[in-house]
Amino acid sequence: MKKLIDILPLVIFVILIGVLFSFLSNKNNQLETVLIDDTFPKFSLSSLEDDSRLLTQLDISELPALINVWATWCIACRVEHPFLMKLKRESIIPIYGLNYKDNRRKALELLKRDGNPFEFSIFDFEGRLAIDLGVYGAPETFFIDRNGVIRERHVGIVDDKIWEEKFAKYLYE
Amino acid sequence: MNRISIFCILISLSFGNFASTDKDYDFNKDAYPFESEIKEELFYSLLFELRCPKCQSSNLAGSNSPISNDLKREVYELIKKDKSSDQIKTYLVERYGNFIIYNPPIEPATYVLWFGPLALILISIFSILFFRKRQIQ
Numbered sequence: 001m002k003k004l005i006d007i008l009p010l011v012i013f014v015i016l017i018g019v020l021f022s023f024l025s026n027k028n029n030q031l032e033t034v035l036i037d038d039t040f041p042k043f044s045l046s047s048l049e050d051d052s053r054l055l056t057q058l059d060i061s062e063l064p065a066l067i068n069v070w071a072t073w074c075i076a077c078r079v080e081h082p083f084l085m086k087l088k089r090e091s092i093i094p095i096y097g098l099n100y101k102d103n104r105r106k107a108l109e110l111l112k113r114d115g116n117p118f119e120f121s122i123f124d125f126e127g128r129l130a131i132d133l134g135v136y137g138a139p140e141t142f143f144i145d146r147n148g149v150i151r152e153r154h155v156g157i158v159d160d161k162i163w164e165e166k167f168a169k170y171l172y173e
Numbered sequence: 174m175n176r177i178s179i180f181c182i183l184i185s186l187s188f189g190n191f192a193s194t195d196k197d198y199d200f201n202k203d204a205y206p207f208e209s210e211i212k213e214e215l216f217y218s219l220l221f222e223l224r225c226p227k228c229q230s231s232n233l234a235g236s237n238s239p240i241s242n243d244l245k246r247e248v249y250e251l252i253k254k255d256k257s258s259d260q261i262k263t264y265l266v267e268r269y270g271n272f273i274i275y276n277p278p279i280e281p282a283t284y285v286l287w288f289g290p291l292a293l294i295l296i297s298i299f300s301i302l303f304f305r306k307r308q309i310q
Contacts, residue, residue: 127243136226
């Protein structure tokens, strides 16, 4: 019993080191999503395809839907692009793009070259709607249910695995 | 005596972090003109209190990433609209969560953050006392 108490500090020390090291290697530094279970924020921004067309939250009319934050400067978005094209091709869910702090001409060129998985893209040059969504990078994807409520958010690339784990369940509600 | 002085040196070294994060921002101050000094002071004090969501270990003042520049603009516009410090923080917390403020509120999710260090110090003091007493015995 005496021995046990003598090695107790060492045990606590080792446990503490272990816990702290596990935090170090924890790559999950994603922020919480405050907006989960809130309705999609109001906005009024031009369309990527036609700068004279003003889009609002009411234009996101086919629900449930995904909102995908993308940009031509975002390399990970190019990796994600084929998966979005697959969702479009198989008509699994409509996707609305949020073109984030991008160059309109380059963005349109990319969609023309690689295909356009989006119903339309919102042109958010100044990152206004992005701030209302708590976006801090690209790609990010939000799931909007049939009532226009944000149910899930993913920061980073969505692929088959993430789709199955995080999003697919909301589709069959 | 020697031990005590080493302890004091270690303690003072640990405060170095606070000093270095203070007055360095690398952006053009002229880009944010204010009509009053009070508002200008509020703007800069908020930039030091708000965290860049992308870089995470830097405040808005010390970061030049696109998202922190957007947030600087957002803070600037809110101050121009006569919003108070608390209103601006609430506005940003509603979007980015408590993470965005370096001085998060005391609530269950942040108990470890606020009371963890104190608990560790108390545990250490009690263990030192406990083990010293045993040694003497």
